[in-house]
Amino acid sequence: MDKLLTLTLGGLTSGAVYAALGLSLVIIFRATRVVNFAQPALALISAYVAFSVNKATGGYWLGFAAALLTGALLGALTERLIMRRLADRGHLAPVIVTLGLLMVLQAVAGMIWSAEPRSFPYAFDFRGTFSPAAGFAVAVVLVVAAGVLVLFKATPLGLRMRAAAFRPDVAGLLGVRVGLMLTIGWTLAAAVGALAGLLAVPPFIYPTALDSVFVHALAAAVIGGLDNPVGTIAGGFALGVGLSFVSGYVGPELVTMAALAILVAVLVVRPHGLFGHAVARRV
Amino acid sequence: MLEIEDLVTTYGAVRALDELSMWTRDANLTAVLGANGAGKTTLLRTISGLQTPVSGRVRFDGVDITGLPADRIVRMGLAHVPENGGVITELTVEENLRLGGLWRRDKAARAAKLREVYDLFPPLAQRERAQASTLSGGERQMLAIGRALMSDPQMLLLDEPSLGLAPAITVRIMRILRDLRDRDGLTVLLVEQNARSALSVADRGYVLALGRVVAVEEADDLLADDRLRHAYLGF
Ligand SMILES: Nc1ncnc2c1ncn2[C@@H]1O[C@H](COP(=O)(O)OP(=O)(O)OP(=O)(O)O)[C@@H](O)[C@H]1O
Ligand SMILES: [Mg+2]
Numbered sequence: 092m093d094k095l096l097t098l099t100l101g102g103l104t105s106g107a108v109y110a111a112l113g114l115s116l117v118i119i120f121r122a123t124r125v126v127n128f129a130q131p132a133l134a135l136i137s138a139y140v141a142f143s144v145n146k147a148t149g150g151y152w153l154g155f156a157a158a159l160l161t162g163a164l165l166g167a168l169t170e171r172l173i174m175r176r177l178a179d180r181g182h183l184a185p186v187i188v189t190l191g192l193l194m195v196l197q198a199v200a201g202m203i204w205s206a207e208p209r210s211f212p213y214a215f216d217f218r219g220t221f222s223p224a225a226g227f228a229v230a231v232v233l234v235v236a237a238g239v240l241v242l243f244k245a246t247p248l249g250l251r252m253r254a255a256a257f258r259p260d261v262a263g264l265l266g267v268r269v270g271l272m273l274t275i276g277w278t279l280a281a282a283v284g285a286l287a288g289l290l291a292v293p294p295f296i297y298p299t300a301l302d303s304v305f306v307h308a309l310a311a312a313v314i315g316g317l318d319n320p321v322g323t324i325a326g327g328f329a330l331g332v333g334l335s336f337v338s339g340y341v342g343p344e345l346v347t348m349a350a351l352a353i354l355v356a357v358l359v360v361r362p363h364g365l366f367g368h369a370v371a372r373r374v
Numbered sequence: 375m376l377e378i379e380d381l382v383t384t385y386g387a388v389r390a391l392d393e394l395s396m397w398t399r400d401a402n403l404t405a406v407l408g409a410n411g412a413g414k415t416t417l418l419r420t421i422s423g424l425q426t427p428v429s430g431r432v433r434f435d436g437v438d439i440t441g442l443p444a445d446r447i448v449r450m451g452l453a454h455v456p457e458n459g460g461v462i463t464e465l466t467v468e469e470n471l472r473l474g475g476l477w478r479r480d481k482a483a484r485a486a487k488l489r490e491v492y493d494l495f496p497p498l499a500q501r502e503r504a505q506a507s508t509l510s511g512g513e514r515q516m517l518a519i520g521r522a523l524m525s526d527p528q529m530l531l532l533d534e535p536s537l538g539l540a541p542a543i544t545v546r547i548m549r550i551l552r553d554l555r556d557r558d559g560l561t562v563l564l565v566e567q568n569a570r571s572a573l574s575v576a577d578r579g580y581v582l583a584l585g586r587v588v589a590v591e592e593a594d595d596l597l598a599d600d601r602l603r604h605a606y607l608g609f
Contacts, residue, residue, distance in 0.1 A: 247472075247476055250465075250469055250472065250473055250476065251473070251476060253464070253465065254462055254465065254473050257462050257464050257465070258460065258462050260424060260444075260456075260460070261456065261460040261462060262473075263423070263424070263443065263444035263445050264422060264424070264444050264445075264448060264453075264454050264456060264460065265445075265448065265473050265474050265476070265477075265521065265525070266445050266448045266449050266474075266476065266477035266525060267445060267473070267476070267477075268445050269445070
């Protein structure tokens with residue numbers, strides 16, 4: 092019983108990270124139908140900025156804020172300088188460009204901060220079953236996810252963003268600045284991604300620190316439905332707990348395989364995710 | 375209100391608009407008629423900024439709006455109800471409507487306009503919380519027109535609002551357009567293949583073929599012109 096509880100709580104903690112990073116993928120996918128493979132690199136650089144600010148100031152929260160701002164800025168720049176130019180180039184070009192960006196940014200991070208693992212602090216004490224740091228991770232992700240949902244569903248800005256995503260042509264005719272909505276979407280997504288990075292990185296940061304987390308986040312988003320924020324958040328937590336059980340009861344070496352198996356199983360049974368529905372229309 | 379001069383819009387080698395010129399009178403309903411592929415949709419899309427012309431000018435209320443983005447043109451008071459209405463089916467009826475006026479600063483005016491639109495189209499008021507995908511064809515067209523009115527436009531462009539609708543609904547929509555003109559002084563540019571219903575409410579009419587104007591007359595004269603009617607309007 093004790094083991095079950097420990098594994099569940101541990102799973103929820105890592106699940107929070109998958110949920111947040113998955114959510115950042117969903118925000119962009121909803122708006123542009125692009126899976127942003129550069130997301131882990133944007134989050135990585137944001138976390139490295141937090142690392143540098145931490146070292147310079149000695150405090151955690153200034154670095155935390157700096158990372159979120161860096162994420163937001165990187166997201167906005169990526170959309171304005173790169174993605175916008177690919178709008179009419181078909182479906183493959185944006186995917187390849189985000190993959191390229193992933194590799195370039197990881198290399199840049201390695202050049203600036205070196206490839207050596209550096210120690211990276213937790214927000215709070217991380218010792219014990221469901222430590223304050225773990226509680227913080229789960230709580231902050233739930234709050235952010237709720238905020239994003241309220242933004243989309245209940246605010247004028249969210250209505251504009253949804254309209255721009257569903258029917259950019261029509262949205263323009265209704266006075267919506269579609270390009271601005273895309274920039275806001277990327278900004279928001281990359282800030283959420285930076286948050287995920289800050290939660291995922293400790294205790295050590297290095298250029299590939301977020302790679303496996305990203306694979307799990309992508310799996311969470313696919314399980315939940317790539318255009319379904321609620322499903323993805325649920326998928327992230329469920330995957331975190333599921334993989335924690337696999338690791339605890341079967342063996343940690345099987346975690347990655349289990350993640351892939353779950354992913355494939357979901358795709359076979361429900362190609363649009365457990366909670367998703369077909370995205371057939373793209374007029 | 376609207377003055378168009380030698381407008382040319384192309385799709386690759388196709389000249390969909392071929393030095394087309396036209397103008398409208400204020401508080402008038404101008405019909406644009408013509409067969410499939412005449413260039414009617416392209417004309418409206420070029421006016422409202424969805425398409426950029428190769429050459430020519432579009433002036434609205436004396437201001438050159440050629441090549442401006444769509445979101446700026448609608449803010450100047452020129453609203454476009456696109457082909458098939460362009461209702462966003464993933465949103466509710468009310469979300470669609472609110473979207474139409476969201477760019478206006480004055481909240482009270484937006485709320486008042488929403489009530490006005492519900493009064494104008496009672497079926498929409500009954501279904502305000504429904505997903506727009508559940509609406510009938512007639513209701514969708516009402517939603518599309520109501521949504522355009524939410525921006526409180528001076529001029530309305532409509533692309534075949536009668537397409538696929540039962541005759542009784544078409545009559546109802548034509549009457550509403552006529553009332554908007556007569557009561558609110560709205561200027562209307564109405565694209566229709568259904569020439570008979572369009573001319574029943576129009577003041578003037580243009581006939582297009584292959585991206586050019588082949589006739590322009592007062593609506594009554596167009597209806598009386600047997601040769602033109604047979605050649606281009608099919609009745
Ligand atoms: N996206 C496009 N790509 C290429 N050619 C197009 C495109 N849209 C329209 N055309 C061509 O431009 C011409 C004018 O088309 P348009 O849609 O403006 O006509 P229309 O009068 O609205 O026709 P309909 O009554 O069928 O709606 C046609 O020859 C059409 O084939
Ligand atoms: Mg047409």
